[in-house]
Amino acid sequence: MKHPEPVCATTRIHQKTGEWIPGSFTDFLTELEAIEHTSSDTGLLLYRGHANREWRLDSTFVRTVKTKLFDMKPTDRFSEHLRQSGDLHTMLSSLLLLKFGSFIGPSSELLAAETEHGVDAWFELMKRYQQYPEEDMEGLKGTNLIDWSRSSDVALYFANDRREGPGALFVCDATATGKTLQVMPVANILAKLRLNVMKGLSNGRPLLFSPNRQIAYQRAKNQQAVYFSQMELRLDLLELWQKIEQEMPEETIALKIVLPHGSQDECKSYLDSKGIDENFIYPE
Numbered sequence: 001m002k003h004p005e006p007v008c009a010t011t012r013i014h015q016k017t018g019e020w021i022p023g024s025f026t027d028f029l030t031e032l033e034a035i036e037h038t039s040s041d042t043g044l045l046l047y048r049g050h051a052n053r054e055w056r057l058d059s060t061f062v063r064t065v066k067t068k069l070f071d072m073k074p075t076d077r078f079s080e081h082l083r084q085s086g087d088l089h090t091m092l093s094s095l096l097l098l099k100f101g102s103f104i105g106p107s108s109e110l111l112a113a114e115t116e117h118g119v120d121a122w123f124e125l126m127k128r129y130q131q132y133p134e135e136d137m138e139g140l141k142g143t144n145l146i147d148w149s150r151s152s153d154v155a156l157y158f159a160n161d162r163r164e165g166p167g168a169l170f171v172c173d174a175t176a177t178g179k180t181l182q183v184m185p186v187a188n189i190l191a192k193l194r195l196n197v198m199k200g201l202s203n204g205r206p207l208l209f210s211p212n213r214q215i216a217y218q219r220a221k222n223q224q225a226v227y228f229s230q231m232e233l234r235l236d237l238l239e240l241w242q243k244i245e246q247e248m249p250e251e252t253i254a255l256k257i258v259l260p261h262g263s264q265d266e267c268k269s270y271l272d273s274k275g276i277d278e279n280f281i282y283p284e
Contacts, residue, residue, distance in 0.1 A: 001043055001173040001252040007034045018242070019053075019168070019256045025263035028169075029270070032152060032257065035171060043173040046148040046226060049159025053166040053258055057237035059230040060133070060142025061096060068139075083234050086200055092233035093197045099140050100126070100190060118213045122186035127227065131219050145209070146237065148172065150224040153276045159259050160267040167259035170238070172228075176253045177241070180208045180228075193231070203231035206240065218283045 006013065008030055010023030022028040039045055048057070054075040058066075066072040082088045106114070106121035114121040126143040129136045136142065149155045152169070159167040174180075182189070189207070196203055210226040232240055241253040259267065271277065 001035070001039050001171075001176060001255075002250065003252050004035050004038060004255065006031055017256070019258050021258045022260060025260055025266045025270075028257060028259060028263070032169070032171075035255075036152070039173060042175065044175050045152075046150060046172045046174050047152045047155030048146070048148045048170040048172075049155035049157065049161075049259075050168045050170070051159055051161055051163040053168045055168070056239075057146065057170060057230075059144045059146050059233075060130075061099075061140075061144050062092070062142075062230060062233055062236075064141045065092060065095065065233075077236070077239075078234055088234055089202070089232075090197055090200070093193055093203065095140070096144055096233070097190065097194055097197070099137070100143075103140070104137060113215065119215055120185050120187075120211055120213075122190065123209060123211065124215050126186065127214070127220070130227065131217055131225075144230045144233065145227040146206075146230060147223070148226050148228060150226065153271060153274055154223050154281070156259075156267065157271055157276050157281055160264060160271065163259070163264050166261040169257045169259060170254060171257065172241075172254040173252070174208055176248070176251045177205065177208065177244075180205055182207050182209050182211075189229075203233070205244070206231055206237050219281070222280055222283055 006020060008022060008027040010027050011031055012021050013019070014021060020031060022031055036045060052075070056075065056077065058074070063074040066074060066076060077083075078088065100122070104125070106125045110119075110121040110124050113119050113124070126145050129143050130145050130147055133141065152171075155169055159169050193203055206228045208226065208228055214220075228237060230237060235243075238254055238256065245251060245253055
């Protein structure tokens with residue numbers, strides 16, 4: 001995105017966080033439509049909704065580690081001391097590798113599908129846990145994948161679902177992230193991650209997954225789901241992208257638009273008019 005600016009007079013930009021804060025739900029939609037219009041020719045926009053404005057762009061795996069091992073809130077960030085620690089990097093990466101390798105691996109059915117149909121067995125395993133978290137193991141929940149959607153309406157559903165205060169919609173221009181769309185199998189990426197841990201190297205930028213060959217789930221189809229992997233587990237995606245933006249003065253990778261408090265019913269009516277409801281999001 002080429003540095004979008006608010007078009008509504010009531011929209012302010014938070015001085016510290018950079019969040020866009022529209023004055024009403026109507027202005028929220030106006031801002032979103034303006035971003036989509038100006039980026040339609042050059043960008044590939046992806047969306048993610050949070051019903052709690054304070055939630056970070058962390059994977060479920062990182063949230064689990066924060067709450068269970070560090071007694072943190074999911075909205076907390078690691079302290080600057082920890083964020084600079086190679087030990088934290090090693091611990092987080094090693095726990096992810098411990099789960100997806102020692103504790104859990106693709107089933108024989110997934111491995112057969114990989115051989116017969118060319119799907120990525122490891123990606124399908126992680127995608128399944130993203131779509132059906134109740135099937136995940138106890139204790140160390142989640143993957144390092146973060147669900148996004150090609151549809152702003154789908155993301156808006158999640159931003160408004162059971163919302164009590166202000167929510168948030170994240171907009172990411174996938175073209176501005178660089179060559180992050182993955183063709184490398186997840187097994188190879190995990191092997192590379194293991195090598196990085198041994199060498200004390202960073203895991204790099206978030207990677208985008210949207211394989212041509214996937215196991216079809218109606219839920220994922222309706223949600224128009226794609227996935228970013230959180231590779232550098234000490235930083236949430238927005239933090240890392242904002243660091244990268246400092247090296248790209250003409251580009252904005254991602255921004256966050258606040259869904260105003262008190263707009264729940266108005267937002268639900270808007271989504272209902274488009275057929276975006278619980279039955280559509282969760283068809284099975």
